[in-house]
Amino acid sequence: MSSSAVTSPYAQAPRKRGLRAVVERTRGLGSGRGLPFVLPYLPFLILFGIAPMIYALKLAVTKDNGDWAGLHNFTRTVDDYRFGPAFKHIFLYTGVWLGALVIFVVTLALLLHGRANRVSSTFRFVFYIPGALAGAASVLVWLFMLDPSVSPGSFLVHNVLGAGLFVESIAPGHLPFIFAMIAFWTGAGGWIVVMYGALNTIPQDLEEAARIDGAGPIGIALRLKLPLIRKWIAYMVILSFATGTQLFVEPQLVNQASLGLVPDTWSANQLAYQEAFRYADFNAAAAIAVDLLAIGLFAAVLIVSRTGLFRTED
Amino acid sequence: MRVFERSAPGWSRWRRMRWTILTSLAVTGIAVGLAACGGSSGSGSTSSQAATSSTASGAKAAGPASGSLTVWVDSVRLPAAKAYQKAHPDVHLKIVTFDGDANGATTLQTKIQLWNRSGKGWPDVIFSEQVNDPVWMAKKPFEFAQPIKGLVPESALRQWPAPSTAQCTIDGTQYCVQDNLAQVVLWVNKKLMDRFGYTVPTTWQEWAALGQKVATEHPGYIVGNSGDSFSHWIYLWSGQCPLQQLKGDKVTINATDPHCTRMASLMDPLIKNGTVPPLSVFTPDFAKKYGGAKDKVLLMPGPAWFATALFHDTLHLPAGQITAASPLKWENESPVVTGQVGGGPWIVSKHSKNLKAAGDFVTWETTVFNDKRPGYPAYAPLADSWLATLAKDPFFASDPTAALKGAAPLIWQGWNLVTYPDQPVWSNTVVTKLVAGTALSALLQPLGDGLANAAQAAGYQVARE
Numbered sequence: 150m151s152s153s154a155v156t157s158p159y160a161q162a163p164r165k166r167g168l169r170a171v172v173e174r175t176r177g178l179g180s181g182r183g184l185p186f187v188l189p190y191l192p193f194l195i196l197f198g199i200a201p202m203i204y205a206l207k208l209a210v211t212k213d214n215g216d217w218a219g220l221h222n223f224t225r226t227v228d229d230y231r232f233g234p235a236f237k238h239i240f241l242y243t244g245v246w247l248g249a250l251v252i253f254v255v256t257l258a259l260l261l262h263g264r265a266n267r268v269s270s271t272f273r274f275v276f277y278i279p280g281a282l283a284g285a286a287s288v289l290v291w292l293f294m295l296d297p298s299v300s301p302g303s304f305l306v307h308n309v310l311g312a313g314l315f316v317e318s319i320a321p322g323h324l325p326f327i328f329a330m331i332a333f334w335t336g337a338g339g340w341i342v343v344m345y346g347a348l349n350t351i352p353q354d355l356e357e358a359a360r361i362d363g364a365g366p367i368g369i370a371l372r373l374k375l376p377l378i379r380k381w382i383a384y385m386v387i388l389s390f391a392t393g394t395q396l397f398v399e400p401q402l403v404n405q406a407s408l409g410l411v412p413d414t415w416s417a418n419q420l421a422y423q424e425a426f427r428y429a430d431f432n433a434a435a436a437i438a439v440d441l442l443a444i445g446l447f448a449a450v451l452i453v454s455r456t457g458l459f460r461t462e463d
Numbered sequence: 464m465r466v467f468e469r470s471a472p473g474w475s476r477w478r479r480m481r482w483t484i485l486t487s488l489a490v491t492g493i494a495v496g497l498a499a500c501g502g503s504s505g506s507g508s509t510s511s512q513a514a515t516s517s518t519a520s521g522a523k524a525a526g527p528a529s530g531s532l533t534v535w536v537d538s539v540r541l542p543a544a545k546a547y548q549k550a551h552p553d554v555h556l557k558i559v560t561f562d563g564d565a566n567g568a569t570t571l572q573t574k575i576q577l578w579n580r581s582g583k584g585w586p587d588v589i590f591s592e593q594v595n596d597p598v599w600m601a602k603k604p605f606e607f608a609q610p611i612k613g614l615v616p617e618s619a620l621r622q623w624p625a626p627s628t629a630q631c632t633i634d635g636t637q638y639c640v641q642d643n644l645a646q647v648v649l650w651v652n653k654k655l656m657d658r659f660g661y662t663v664p665t666t667w668q669e670w671a672a673l674g675q676k677v678a679t680e681h682p683g684y685i686v687g688n689s690g691d692s693f694s695h696w697i698y699l700w701s702g703q704c705p706l707q708q709l710k711g712d713k714v715t716i717n718a719t720d721p722h723c724t725r726m727a728s729l730m731d732p733l734i735k736n737g738t739v740p741p742l743s744v745f746t747p748d749f750a751k752k753y754g755g756a757k758d759k760v761l762l763m764p765g766p767a768w769f770a771t772a773l774f775h776d777t778l779h780l781p782a783g784q785i786t787a788a789s790p791l792k793w794e795n796e797s798p799v800v801t802g803q804v805g806g807g808p809w810i811v812s813k814h815s816k817n818l819k820a821a822g823d824f825v826t827w828e829t830t831v832f833n834d835k836r837p838g839y840p841a842y843a844p845l846a847d848s849w850l851a852t853l854a855k856d857p858f859f860a861s862d863p864t865a866a867l868k869g870a871a872p873l874i875w876q877g878w879n880l881v882t883y884p885d886q887p888v889w890s891n892t893v894v895t896k897l898v899a900g901t902a903l904s905a906l907l908q909p910l911g912d913g914l915a916n917a918a919q920a921a922g923y924q925v926a927r928e
Contacts, residue, residue, distance in 0.1 A: 229920070230916040230920070231916075231920075296747075298747055298748060298751060299747075314742070314746075314748045314898075315746065315747075315748060316690070316741075316742065316743075316746070316748070316894075316895075316898050317898060320895060320898065320899060321895055405562070405568070407890075408565075408566045408691075408692055408743055408745065408746070408890070409566035409567055409568070409692045409886055409887050409890040409891075410692075410890045410891065410894060410895055411891070412887060412891045413568070413569070413887065422573075423569070425576075426569075426572065426573035426576045426577065427569045427572045427573060427576075428920070428921075429576055429604045429605075
């Protein structure tokens, strides 16, 4: 019986006609062939991705003695006086950062793609350099950049941020924008390279056809290239959204550098950390982690469904 | 606060940042190392455990301390820990430096949580810059601190001033000894005061009046500062503002009490006219504007450890200018009380496998070590010799010791120690707004609200009046 169940799709296949049948057959084969490629990653995904997630879900709905707590951990963390500000901060930050990322990365990539190869590779390298300073190191560099007394761009700090002192640079109202700027310059270069790669997959003859039809460089960029790299942009937004809402290192370092002027629960992830390790409340921490997971998943589903990221038959 | 009694000279933010990073790297590295060595130290400790249990009376046991000992100290206490090692070659000392929980950081809470969870890795002795740290260390869920009785000789324990012992006593048991006393006095630039023809104020009112005068007659000079994470301990603690009054598990927070508002309204004009700027004394901006050759600190209410840690080592003020005066009083109110900024405690771990050496270490650090000690020793006999050295120090314009000694017993006892750090609340809700130009009087209510939130999150019942 089981063998007939396995063979039945193939048995029916010849009866299907046309493209559909072909697509279905290649897809069936594809998933089988794809398995060896996915396999090495699977244990890690389970160990470091899925298992902790299940553990967090379990912690989030239980008390510290293991009893069922229902949604209590969620309601009490939402009621916490730091919850609202922390989520407000990360949403504002993520919004500013994602907006900047999409607009500037796509624009710069499109501009570079229109240039001669040598110019474009030089600029790609230049844009990539700030990203070579990973996480914490880039924050440190930025702390000096933002200190009017030592910054090489002190006139900018003074005129744009209106700050004559370091404490004025990192005023609470500036922080989401400052963190967004730090994150933009560390991540943008890498994404520009990715987008450039995506643009290179566009067949040359498509571009030529558009040119023959009378499209100028702007028209080609906006009406041909942009729609074709839409999925890459969606991919960037999904990954960046998750990274953005999980902001931790930047505010944590600024908290220390500012001698405590910036709260140690500035972002939601920091709040979860504090709940876990300062108050020994792993259940509350797990609840906040699950909130972040839900937000990330919701955004991902929304973006995937709106952009057709996983659609293969376009 | 960033670091109490800073002893290293010339700290700029860069060095501090670098320090923070290096420390956190070191701490992480060592934490990993400890975890990795957990097995070996565990097996190695069986013998030392046997040795300890055979000398169950701890410090009373005869013979010098030996064995291995892990201590966690802040950067300021590093020379003191190294000095112990030099004096005690039989003890295998492992020193770990960390941020000292400066500015109300909660490094130790997170570390102890992790050690408690993994069941190993605890250091034997910790120095914290936070005078309130032993409060939570003695309680659930941390339960880290070992009662100090039996570790430090009884005869020595009696030499700590009663208020100091009281700060280390939690639910009737003493869990720590204070390293230093941190009473607030009025620091005076005698040379400048003489040149300007001013007399040293004795009351907060005179101080405020002088601040107004300085703003018009000598703009740029300052009579205090309000931008440190501990500024409320200088002004509001001295002013007897009831922000932390404890009765059992109930904390009374009344930030709009007249004792708070009267100090705030005295300070507001001075913050506005620039004579009490909302800047931290440990920022490069402060040193640049008021320190070194600029020499613009006229008066500064501040703790005993400002003596060398701030004026000499951080601001590099010229010698022969600074001295101390008695704490400012409120008009003719008596008794005169003052604030406290720090006075870090030494805490021994109850998990220590070498309590004898741990007790010996703490005893030595607090009752013997006196070489370039950064703060006013809490242990009374040591304080006398420390003051004698200070009296002869040519850095001071005149002998500051009388004022320091006189202020030691005046710390207001109405400010109780709680499990949560209050510094971040002051920094986040008040200092950032003072920088933006809001008046302190308008920030007292938010300060009270912030403290109430922190207290509730830490499990206290809160009474607002």
